[in-house]
Amino acid sequence: MSALTVQELSITVGGRMLVDGVSFAVEPGECIAIVGESGAGKSLTASALLGLAPGRVRATELSLDGVDVRRFSESQWREVRGDRIGLVSQDALVSLDPLRRIGAEIAEPLAIHTRLSRAARRERSLELLESVAMPSPVARAAQYPHELSGGLRQRALIASALAGEPTVLVADEPTTALDATVQARILALLRDIADSGTAVVFISHDFAAVRRVADRVLVMRAGRVIEEGPVGEVLVAPSQAYTRSLIAATRHAPREDRFGLGEAVLTGIDVSKSFSGIPAVADASFTLLDGQTLGIVGESGSGKTTLARMIVGVESPDAGDLRWTGDHRVQLVHQNPLGAFDPRWTVGRSLREALAAGGVPRERRAGRVADLMAEVDLAPELSRRRPAQLSGGQRQRAAIARALAAEPDVLVLDEPVSALDPSVREKVLQLLGRLQRERQLTMIFVSHDLEVVAAVSDDVLVMQHGSIVEQGPVASVFAAPQHPFTQELLAASRA
Amino acid sequence: MSAARRVLLGAALLVLAIVAAMALFPGIIAPADPLQTDVRGALEAPSAAHWFGTDQSGRDVFSRVVHGTGRSVGIGMLATALALVAGLVIGALSGIAPRPVDAVAMRINDVLMAFPEFLVALVVVAILGPGAVNVAIAVTLAAVPVYVRLARVQTRTLVLAEHVEAARILGVSRSQAFTRHVVPGVLGTLSVLATIGIGSSILAIAGLSFLGLGPTEPVPEWGLMLSGGRNVLGTAWWIAVFPGIAITLTVVSATVVGRMLRARLEGRVA
Numbered sequence: 040m041s042a043l044t045v046q047e048l049s050i051t052v053g054g055r056m057l058v059d060g061v062s063f064a065v066e067p068g069e070c071i072a073i074v075g076e077s078g079a080g081k082s083l084t085a086s087a088l089l090g091l092a093p094g095r096v097r098a099t100e101l102s103l104d105g106v107d108v109r110r111f112s113e114s115q116w117r118e119v120r121g122d123r124i125g126l127v128s129q130d131a132l133v134s135l136d137p138l139r140r141i142g143a144e145i146a147e148p149l150a151i152h153t154r155l156s157r158a159a160r161r162e163r164s165l166e167l168l169e170s171v172a173m174p175s176p177v178a179r180a181a182q183y184p185h186e187l188s189g190g191l192r193q194r195a196l197i198a199s200a201l202a203g204e205p206t207v208l209v210a211d212e213p214t215t216a217l218d219a220t221v222q223a224r225i226l227a228l229l230r231d232i233a234d235s236g237t238a239v240v241f242i243s244h245d246f247a248a249v250r251r252v253a254d255r256v257l258v259m260r261a262g263r264v265i266e267e268g269p270v271g272e273v274l275v276a277p278s279q280a281y282t283r284s285l286i287a288a289t290r291h292a293p294r295e296d297r298f299g300l301g302e303a304v305l306t307g308i309d310v311s312k313s314f315s316g317i318p319a320v321a322d323a324s325f326t327l328l329d330g331q332t333l334g335i336v337g338e339s340g341s342g343k344t345t346l347a348r349m350i351v352g353v354e355s356p357d358a359g360d361l362r363w364t365g366d367h368r369v370q371l372v373h374q375n376p377l378g379a380f381d382p383r384w385t386v387g388r389s390l391r392e393a394l395a396a397g398g399v400p401r402e403r404r405a406g407r408v409a410d411l412m413a414e415v416d417l418a419p420e421l422s423r424r425r426p427a428q429l430s431g432g433q434r435q436r437a438a439i440a441r442a443l444a445a446e447p448d449v450l451v452l453d454e455p456v457s458a459l460d461p462s463v464r465e466k467v468l469q470l471l472g473r474l475q476r477e478r479q480l481t482m483i484f485v486s487h488d489l490e491v492v493a494a495v496s497d498d499v500l501v502m503q504h505g506s507i508v509e510q511g512p513v514a515s516v517f518a519a520p521q522h523p524f525t526q527e528l529l530a531a532s533r534a
Numbered sequence: 535m536s537a538a539r540r541v542l543l544g545a546a547l548l549v550l551a552i553v554a555a556m557a558l559f560p561g562i563i564a565p566a567d568p569l570q571t572d573v574r575g576a577l578e579a580p581s582a583a584h585w586f587g588t589d590q591s592g593r594d595v596f597s598r599v600v601h602g603t604g605r606s607v608g609i610g611m612l613a614t615a616l617a618l619v620a621g622l623v624i625g626a627l628s629g630i631a632p633r634p635v636d637a638v639a640m641r642i643n644d645v646l647m648a649f650p651e652f653l654v655a656l657v658v659v660a661i662l663g664p665g666a667v668n669v670a671i672a673v674t675l676a677a678v679p680v681y682v683r684l685a686r687v688q689t690r691t692l693v694l695a696e697h698v699e700a701a702r703i704l705g706v707s708r709s710q711a712f713t714r715h716v717v718p719g720v721l722g723t724l725s726v727l728a729t730i731g732i733g734s735s736i737l738a739i740a741g742l743s744f745l746g747l748g749p750t751e752p753v754p755e756w757g758l759m760l761s762g763g764r765n766v767l768g769t770a771w772w773i774a775v776f777p778g779i780a781i782t783l784t785v786v787s788a789t790v791v792g793r794m795l796r797a798r799l800e801g802r803v804a
Contacts, residue, residue: 351703371703378696381715383722392714396705445704 042067042206042238043088043124044102050083052094058083059262065207070230070239072253072270074246076285076460077431080262081242085211088240089126090116104206121148125200129212131192135184141168141195142180148202167198171228189339190221197228201237208232211242218338218487223531226251244460246289247532250274258282288461289490301329304367304449304481305350309359312345319345321505322359327449332475332482334496334513336489336528342505347371347451347485370447374454376434380426386437387422393444411440415470432463436470443474451483456491468495489532493517501525543794546787553784556603564600568593568754577770587772589762593752595773599780602754606743607784609666610736613673617735618728620674621681626720628682629689630712640686643679651676655738656747664747673738677731681724688720695719726799729792733785740781756781 041064050058058080065071073081086092087101090111101109104123111119120126128134135144145164149155155163161180168176171194184192193213200208210229214222230252233239243249249256249270256273258266258281266279277283305327312320320342327333337343348354349361351371373379380389390408399407412419415436426434435455442450452471456464472495475482486492492499492513499516501509501524509522520526556563572592580587586595628639646654658672692698693716701711742748743757751758756777763773 353699353703371700373696373700375696379700381697381701381719383718392701392706393704396701441700441704 040105041065042069042104043240044100045088046098046100048084048087048096048098048101050080050087050092050094050096052083057094057262058087061257061259061262061264063257063264063267065238065240067206067238068233068236069255070233070241070253072241072243072249072256073259074243074249074256074285075259076244076462078261079259081259082211084259085126085209085240085242088207088209089120089124118152121200121205122152122203123205124207124209125203125205127193127197127200127208127210127213129215131189131196132184134196135192135199137184139183140180141182141184141187144184144195145180145199145202148199152203164198164202167202168195170201171195171198172224173198188221189217190225193217193221193225194228197225197232201232205237207238207240209240209242212244213241214248215243215245219489219531220338220527222248223251246274246286246461258285285461288465301331302364303327304329304364306362306364307350307359308362310346310349310356310361311358312342312349312354312356318505320349320356323500323502323505323507324359325500325507325510327481327483328498330479330481331497332484332495334492334499335483335485335502336487336492336499337502338487338528340504341502343485343500343502344374344453345505346502347453347483350449350483351451367449368445368447369449369451370442370445372435372438372442372450372452372455374457376431376438377426379438380434380441382426385423385425386429389426390422390437390441390444393441397445399444407444411444412437414443414474415440430463431459432467435459435467439467439470439474443478447480448478449481449483451485453485454487455484457486457488464491471495489517489528501528539794542790546790549783549787550791553603553607553780553787556600557607558604560601560604564594564597566594566597568597568601569752570594577766579770580772586776587770589759589770589773590766591752595759595776598754598759599756599776602756602759602777603780605666605749605753606740606756606781607736609670609739610673610732613670613677613735613739614728614732616670616674617677617681617731618724620678622685622717622721622724624678625682625685626689626717629686630693636686640683643682646679647683651734652738652741655742656745659742659747664750666749666753669739669742669748672742673735676738677735680731681727684727685720685724688723689716692716692719722799726792726796729795730789731792733788733792736788737781737785 044064046062048058048061049056061084063071073084075081083092087096090108098109101107103119108119142161142164145167146160149160149163165176165180168180173179173191173194179187179191184195187195213229214225217225226248229239229241241249241253253270256267256270257264258273258279260281266273266277266282273282274286277286303326307323307325310320310323311318323346335343335346345354349356351369380386387408390411391404394404394407408422409419412422417433417436417440421429421433426437429437456467459467468491471482474480484492484495496513498511499513500507501516501522503524509516509520509525516525517529520529570593572588574592575588576590576592578584578588584594584596586599589595624639628636631639654676655672658675659668662668662671698711698715701715702708739748740757740760743755744761746761749755749758759777760774763770767774
């Protein structure tokens with residue numbers, strides 16, 4: 040008997056059918072992955088498995104452990120949730136009660152679903168923390184969520200989802216917010232959980248993650264399953280063009296060596312910066328050559344954004360020196376384009392402001408806005424929209440257009456594609472490549488994604504705990520990493 | 535939005551439209567002279583000739599309610615607008631002021647906020663003396679601290695916002711970034727609070743008039759009419775009840791619309 044069987048699941052919200060005829064079954068000990076881009080309906084499908092989907096849910100079969108749950112009332116669902124089916128969501132900081140210690144959080148499902156005594160619950164929650172490989176579980180159980188790192192929070196969340204020994208564990212993008220090395224560990228943990236007999240439903244947009252944990256994969260697009268099969272088959276030889284394009288978008292050919300790079304534009308000498316006594320960047324030394332793309336990789340908190348901000352001039356170094364050769368216009372493309380635009384202004388107005396600040400006379404601004412929009416492949420009428428009315432990819436293009444308005448020769452990009460779906464990401468990367476050729480831009484590309492950095496950069500700086508631990512041409516650093524941290528990062532992203 | 539909320543919002547908007555019409559064209563809606571006394575026709579119950587009845591001096595209550603709208607609502611809106619502007623200026627400046635200045639301004643503001651608005655307004659009128667203008671000033675001063683506090687918080691948030699930093703990196707000067715991106719953003723938040731505040735300002739003005747601190751007889755004003763009808767409530771309920779209904783409906787409607795506007799704005803921002 041399957042742990043979970045879904046036949047012809049459809050979900051209609053506000054008259055629109057967002058999930059249409061999805062069928063699959065998960066056996067105990069199996070991990071099935073549902074992949075797709077944002078809006079494909081994968082999270083909605085997951086919420087229906089827990090009886091949490093909005094709108095109208097219909098299915099010819101929806102059974103958990105052989106029990107038909109289609110006509111369950113809310114109170115029946117409450118008995119099942121956390122007991123027979125557990126959920127691990129994307130953002131552990133939001134999912135865990137900020138005012139409750141980790142131990143109490145994990146003991147809660149035990150109090151609801153079992154008759155264990157208080158002492159036995161405490162015992163069991165420590166066992167659960169151990170089973171998710173939480174370091175020093177006794178000490179962690181006494182801490183609050185904000186005192187734990189992202190990876191440890193995710194472990195705590197998984198422990199609480201496992202507390203009722205569920206037959207099925209639904210993990211909705213559980214590693215999206217995590218750094219590569221942490222991500223690898225959480226994925227290994229999920230695989231262990233499946234191997235110990237739990238059926239795991241893994242929702243993700245990331246094929247690399249799917250490859251590592253799942254046995255079978257369902258590819259969703261616009262509410263329908265367009266392809267399914269064993270991971271080995273679907274990822275190696277996808278039958279659908281859409282799946283092929285999704286997988287292709289996650290693989291980047293490393294950039295060819297480029298010769299004829301110019302003189303040094305910027306030399307950093309022992310640049311350091313701390314915030315209230317905590318060092319963010321320590322003794323960073325590097326050279327930026329004219330016309331090159333310099334990649335900066337590292338995990339969150341490694342100081343890569345602080346270094347980028349010092350290069351733009353928003354922060355100034357406490358010690359050391361950033362020496363520019365000649366006069367340069369430096370522009371920054373922010374990590375989050377939604378926050379980088381005034382929400383009340385249309386994109387066109389923001390572009391005109393940028394042009395005005397760059398000294399373009401009023402009568403020529405409208406024409407320049409149209410040119411910039413065309414240059415980043417945005418339809419001209421989009422300039423009349425506000426940032427919230429654009430898609431993520433369009434917003435990022437608009438942000439790039441605005442940076443170009445100042446006619447920079449050095450462009451600093453802080454995680455410019457991290458928030459985008461793979462196929463959109465690929466197009467934005469192509470755009471950046473074209474802009475670099477056409478405008479002879481020198482670029483600094485900050486990212487936590489090694490594959491992306493490898494695809495766009497000539498040289499790379501690897502940062503850890505505020506220091507540059509390794510640097511050099513991308514091809515040689517990635518082919519023969521010298522520093523243990525670089526090796527770990529590469530292993531985590533390839534595995 | 536659920537159907538029930540849509541009906542509520544529709545009703546509130548309808549009431550406000552009627553109130554606006556009464557304030558703008560009182561003569562068309564109620565042709566009878568609100569000041570015309572008729573001692574023989576005093577204290578008449580509502581009838582076809584006098585929809586809301588007549589008061590002790592035989593004046594038409596319907597006409598007085600309609601003609602009083604402009605004064606009651608107008609002073610309330612004026613006071614709210616003044617409070618908004620004053621709050622915006624003080625709050626925004628405090629938000630970017632050096633720490634000691636900001637701290638002193640905020641402690642003074644805290645003290646003012648510690649007293650109920652109506653009490654502050656009473657004290658101000660007690661100092662300035664009664665009268666329509668003084669009531670407006672009093673209600674304005676009483677409402678200012680809330681706007682100051684909100685404006686300061688919003689300013690401090692927006693000054694550090696990414697889009698303001700992005701503008702600065704593009705070469706927009708500090709003062710221009712402040713006036714173009716920060717101040718309008720703060721104003722947006724404050725105006726939503728103001729739509730809710732109009733209701734309480736109207737109520738405060740009616741309250742002060744009721745106590746005899748506002749406009750004086752024979753000027754038609756809702757709070758004043760309420761107090762005029764108080765002594766004969768047992769025999770001629772219509773004198774006090776109709777202006778009371780006018781105050782209640784206006785305040786409730788303004789608050790409903792304001793709250794929905796706020797919910798919408800917060801939904802959009804989140």
